[in-house]
Amino acid sequence: MPPLRALHATLALLAFLCSACSTMTDRCVTPTLAIIGATVYPSPTEAPIADGVVLIHGDKIVAVGTAAAISVCADVPTIRAQGQHLVAGFQNSHIHFTEPIWEGAASQPAAKLGEQLNDIALRRGFTTVVDIGSHTANTVAMRARIERGEVVGPRILTTGIPFYPVNGIPWYLRDLPPEILKMFNTPATPAEARALVAKQVAEGADAVKLFTGSGMGQGKVLPMDTAIATAAADEAHKLGKPVFSHASNLAGLEVAIAARVDVIAHPLQDTDDWSPAVNARMRERGMAMVPTLTLFGSVDNIAAIEREVGDYARAGGQILFGTDGGFIPYRGTDEEFLRMGRAGLDWRAILASLTTAPAARFGESARRGRIAPGMDADLVLLSGDPSRDTGNFSNVRMTIRRGVIAFGR
Template identity: 40%
Template structure:
């Protein structure tokens, strides 16, 4: 069933994020070009862009730049497919009201949180004001605001009496019955959501409150009828086990609360069900530091590192994500260094940023790689992360549909 769902996702016509293509044609020249994970880089590369698509990519010996094209000199820099952040939130008050905020302000906020770090695609994993998020997405989709393709789960839901302690005094939507879950999911997806999210176990400040398994199954089945992915916040051991049993596709975090490392049997179970994992490792560091708790050797941090590292080592699917927007510190270098500390290689991190999410969310035919015919969603880095993983965050340009939406010399 899960294999069939993934196949259906890959065939889905994903028009919700379409953006007006750039009218000009131009060329990026001179960079070291990483076309996709696992492939050797092209030295002194040339990438030709026309009408928001890549029309040629190769070395300067293979691809000639037509005389009339505008040229962006990327000599000494590194060119990759645009990055995905598969866990963000546009929930801070600064995004409201999205339908009327000045373009310049929204562009700057996008730079601060998203585009300044190379992200051309993001998945918003919980909106507290869904109409506002739809308004923001509409302005980006139209090309008025310079931003990424925005996918969203809309409004999430939690178990009965399961609103997380860290969002109080807000109270999230609680569901206790399978029929209510199916109806809620259908309403969300018909309103334009690209997936759904639940807390399969929710921290109430005293314990991880479990979602009834039948509710998870009903919600997942309803979403899968629409060929949409299901995300779960697992919190702890109970939560990820309920998520797997209930048909969830993506864990929005590891499950370090309770400090239970993942065994080989646990990892086999996760892989058997083709569950993807979003690490959000900086989240745990940020939470500990915010509360004045030492990070070094803290069991929350070490458990999260173990779970992510063990899953990646076993071949489990990792999707890059940071929980930025809930995490108010937008800087991102820590996420890369923590992923490396967990044991992930350059290619594994590169995959989590590009080809893995493009495939998981049904866009692999046109996104995630640099090749003829692919979307011109690109990131230019100032230095090579293959030599220092922190360089993934040293962004010179972010390009969406052939349009520069961020450049480091014009912040």
């Protein structure tokens, strides 16, 4: 677009936003979608807006307020949401597109692929998902189809293929076909690690995942070489990408801390390794934790793992919601919310783990995570009040992605 036309377009958009965000009751706005009557939770820290109105133009929110303050034209498409509760779109910060159902994503029928994405994401309220371990090219192809509008699905961020220690493929992956195992990243030197990170980012990865502690079976964990992990993390950070770690135990966590990893993909299952000192060091590094408590639901020390998560949250550590869906077959979220509550996270902390915390972690707080003018129109309408029962975060009536109803009616 020529510079003068671009300037005119920008001024026109600003003029529209100014008029659409007006709170004058005698002004009729012209959004593309209106949501009226819901109790709106703008963010985890702001007071709810009773009998709220949210106006959307295209893929952006243009006005938020009360029904008394904002009037809406009669012919505007409207979602009447009395008795419902509106929050920003959720992010699932730990899933996997590794199941057979995702194979050949570039050519699967759009309806079939959309149904699968609906099941793992949209019907759960996830407008953004972070895949932290899959075949990069396949996941990037699926994302491209969503972005082109061929398939209805969430925004996808991916680490692509994880990085493992030399001779450190986890025991539960060793039976994969040889052609798949050959694709795995097992850098033997810091230089090789840097080159592989750069290659993977060039192929479309949005983050990097390191198995800083790889489970070898029979309780043995092989730590990644610290120099290799540090080189991989440094290269990712140089390219503006966050780094996830599967640590497994304290030795793996020590490597992650030394390498300045950003996110721990799971709490430590060996809770004997957990201590206030470890907690403090993670917090000082600014690391986030993904609880994935449903994954550990059947282990004997689940209560101690829940305390580990609660201790980190109470110490000010950042918590990111994640289910490990795609690795575990369970698609729901109700058990995860229940266990996060048992860990001591209240509804505000859980909402933050779904919205503002992941937006901040990925450097996107200016565009998503809150319900406010100018933010992305990714929203979730809940049939129950999450401030009264955190289980209501699972009661998704409708998911709106980029200003369009992607799930529900």
